[in-house]
Amino acid sequence: MTQQHVYIQGTILNEETRCSLADLCALCGVSTEIINEMINEGIITPEGPSIREWCFTAVAIKRVQTTMRLQRDLRINLPGCALALDLLEELEELRHLTRCR
Amino acid sequence: MRSSAATDMEYKDYYKILNVARDATQDQIKQAYRKAARKCHPDVSKDAHAEAKFKEIGEAYEVLKDPEKRAAYDKFGAHWQEGQHFDPPPNWDAGFEFKGSGAYEKDPGGFSDFFESLFGHAQAGGRQQAHAFRMKGEDHHAKVVIPLADAYRGARQTITLSRPAVDDNGRVGTSPHTLHVLIPKGIIEGQRVRLEGQGLPGYGDSPPGDLYLEIAFQEDRLFHAEKRDIHLTLPIAPWEAALGASLTVPTLDGQVQLKIPPGSQGGKKLRLKGKGLCSANHRGDQIVTLQIVVPEPTTDEQRRLYRAMAEQMPFNPRAGLER
Numbered sequence: 001m002t003q004q005h006v007y008i009q010g011t012i013l014n015e016e017t018r019c020s021l022a023d024l025c026a027l028c029g030v031s032t033e034i035i036n037e038m039i040n041e042g043i044i045t046p047e048g049p050s051i052r053e054w055c056f057t058a059v060a061i062k063r064v065q066t067t068m069r070l071q072r073d074l075r076i077n078l079p080g081c082a083l084a085l086d087l088l089e090e091l092e093e094l095r096h097l098t099r100c101r
Numbered sequence: 102m103r104s105s106a107a108t109d110m111e112y113k114d115y116y117k118i119l120n121v122a123r124d125a126t127q128d129q130i131k132q133a134y135r136k137a138a139r140k141c142h143p144d145v146s147k148d149a150h151a152e153a154k155f156k157e158i159g160e161a162y163e164v165l166k167d168p169e170k171r172a173a174y175d176k177f178g179a180h181w182q183e184g185q186h187f188d189p190p191p192n193w194d195a196g197f198e199f200k201g202s203g204a205y206e207k208d209p210g211g212f213s214d215f216f217e218s219l220f221g222h223a224q225a226g227g228r229q230q231a232h233a234f235r236m237k238g239e240d241h242h243a244k245v246v247i248p249l250a251d252a253y254r255g256a257r258q259t260i261t262l263s264r265p266a267v268d269d270n271g272r273v274g275t276s277p278h279t280l281h282v283l284i285p286k287g288i289i290e291g292q293r294v295r296l297e298g299q300g301l302p303g304y305g306d307s308p309p310g311d312l313y314l315e316i317a318f319q320e321d322r323l324f325h326a327e328k329r330d331i332h333l334t335l336p337i338a339p340w341e342a343a344l345g346a347s348l349t350v351p352t353l354d355g356q357v358q359l360k361i362p363p364g365s366q367g368g369k370k371l372r373l374k375g376k377g378l379c380s381a382n383h384r385g386d387q388i389v390t391l392q393i394v395v396p397e398p399t400t401d402e403q404r405r406l407y408r409a410m411a412e413q414m415p416f417n418p419r420a421g422l423e424r
Contacts, residue, residue: 005281007257010294010314012285016382027295027311029237062293065240065313066144073155074139088145092291095147100325100332 013058018047024056028064035064041078043067043085112187113215115161115174123175127166134162143242160212163220170220187215238303238310246317247284249324249331252378253353255286260314282314287380289329290318323351329378329385336394337361352376352387359389367393 025032038044044063046054066088067081076084116123119133140146141154148154164170243262251258261279280299288294293315300310324331335350345363349356354376361371369391377385398404 005257005259007281007283008296008299009283009285010296010312012288013293013295013313014288014380016380029240058293065242069144070142073142074135084145096327100327 013061015058017058017061018055019061021046021051021054021056024061024064027061028068030064030068037078038064038067041082043078043082110187110214110218112177113157113161113213115164118157118161119165121165127168130162130165134158134166138162149244156212160216163212164216174219236304237307238301240310240313241300242313242315244317245282245284245314246319248319249321249326250353251284252288252316252318252326253286253331256284258282258284262312280312284316285380287329287378287383287385288316289378289385290316290326292316324353324387326378329380329383331377331385331387333387333389334392335359335389336392337365339393339395342366342391342393350389361391365391367391 019027021032021035024035035044039046044056044060046056046060048054063085066085067078070076070081070084071078116125119130119137121130121133125133137158138155141148141151141158143151143155145151146154164174241262243260245258245260247256247258259279259281261277263277280296282294282296284294293313296312296314298309299312302309318326324333326332331353333351335348337346337348341348341361342365343363345365346361348359348361350359350373352373357373357376359371359373371389371391373387373389375384376387379385396403398407
C-alpha cells in the first residue's frame with residue numbers, strides 16, 4: 001500500500017511566465033518567421049522595446065500552439081486563426097459568467 | 102504488414118461516425134468530415150472526450166476518403182453494429198492494394214485496433230518521415246480536473262494518459278502512460294503545467310515532446326473561483342444583517358470568523374484577505390457575498406413580531422423607484 005512514487009514537478013505557465021523569442025520558437029517548434037507572421041496578424045504581441053528584449057507571456061505560448069494545431073487540423077489560415085482565438089477567448093469568458101450565475 | 106492478432110476488436114461504423122449515408126458521395130464525405138472536425142476539435146470543443154472523438158472522425162475519414170479503402174471496408178456489409186465484436190474474414194482484402202499504407206496523414210498512433218488490423222500499422226515516424234528522419238516528438242496536451250482545495254494547498258495527482266508507443270518491430274500502438282505529478286499551490290483555472298520530455302516519443306534518437314497539463318476545477322458545492330479569488334454566497338438572517346454579527350464562515354483553509362457590520366444589505370461583499378488562491382507572488386482573496394434570507398412566520402406570535410416591526414420602523418424599501 002505504501003508504494004512510493006516519484007512525483008514530477010513541471011514548469012508552471014502562469015501570469016509570471018515570460019520567455020524570449022528563441023524560447024518561444026523552441027517551445028512551440030516553430031521558426032522566427034512564423035512568430036513574426038503571427039505578431040503581424042495580431043495573434044500575439046511581444047512585450048519589450050526591441051527584438052532582442054522581446055518577451056512573451058504564457059498566454060502567447062498557448063496561442064501559438066493552438067494556432068499551429070488549428071492550421072494543421074482544420075486548415076485555417078492565419079487571419080482565420082486570429083479570429084477563432086479571439087472568439088474562443090470570448091466564448092470562454094461567457095461560459096465562465098454563466099457558470100457563476 | 103497487417104496484423105491478424107486482434108483479440109477483442111470492436112466493429113467501427115465509419116459512416117455513423119461521420120454521420121453520412123452508406124451511399125454518400127466522396128464530396129459529401131469530405132464535407133461531413135470537415136464539419137465534424139471543426140465541431141470536435143479539442144481546441145474548440147468543451148466536450149471532455151473531444152480528443153478521442155476528433156481522432157475517431159479522422160480515422161473514419163482516412164478510410165472513407167480513399168475509394169479503395171472504402172470499397173474494401175464496404176465489403177463487410179451494412180449489418181454490422183458500432184461496437185460489435187468483429188473478426189475480419191480471412192483474405193477479406195484480396196484484390197485491394199492500399200495506397201499510402203504506413204504513412205497516414207493523421208497521427209497514426211491514435212487509430213483504433215479495428216483500423217490497424219484492417220489497413221495496417223503505420224511505421225514509427227508516420228507522416229513526418231518525409232521531412233526529417235530525426236525529429237523531436239510531438240507535444241501532448243491534456244486537461245486535468247482538480248478540486249479547488251488541491252489548487253489552494255497544492256497536491257499530488259496521478260494521471261493516466263493513452264498515448265502512442267512504438268514496439269520492437271517499429272509498429273505503433275497505444276499504451277496507457279501513468280504519471281505522478283505535483284500540482285503547485287495557487288495554480289488557477291486555465292493555467293498549464295509543462296512537463297518536459299513527457300510528450301510523445303521522438304523519431305530517430307531525437308528527444309520526446311513535452312506534456313502540457315491544463316488545469317480545470319471541479320464544480321464545488323460552496324465555492325467558485327474567478328481567477329485567484331474564491332467566491333462564497335453567505336446566507337444570513339435579517340437581524341444579523343441589521344445588528345451585525347460574528348459568523349463562522351467556511352473557506353478553503355477551514356472555518357474562520359467573519360464580522361458582519363451592522364446595517365449590512367443583501368449583496369454586500371466582504372473580503373477575507375489571502376483566503377483565495379495564492380502563489381508565491383500573487384494573492385487571492387475570498388469574497389463573501391451576503392444573502393439575506395427572510396424567515397417565514399409560521400405562528401401567530403411570529404406574525405405579530407413582523408407586524409410590530411412594520412409599525413415601529415418607518416421604512417420604504419422602494420424610495421429609490423420614485424420619479
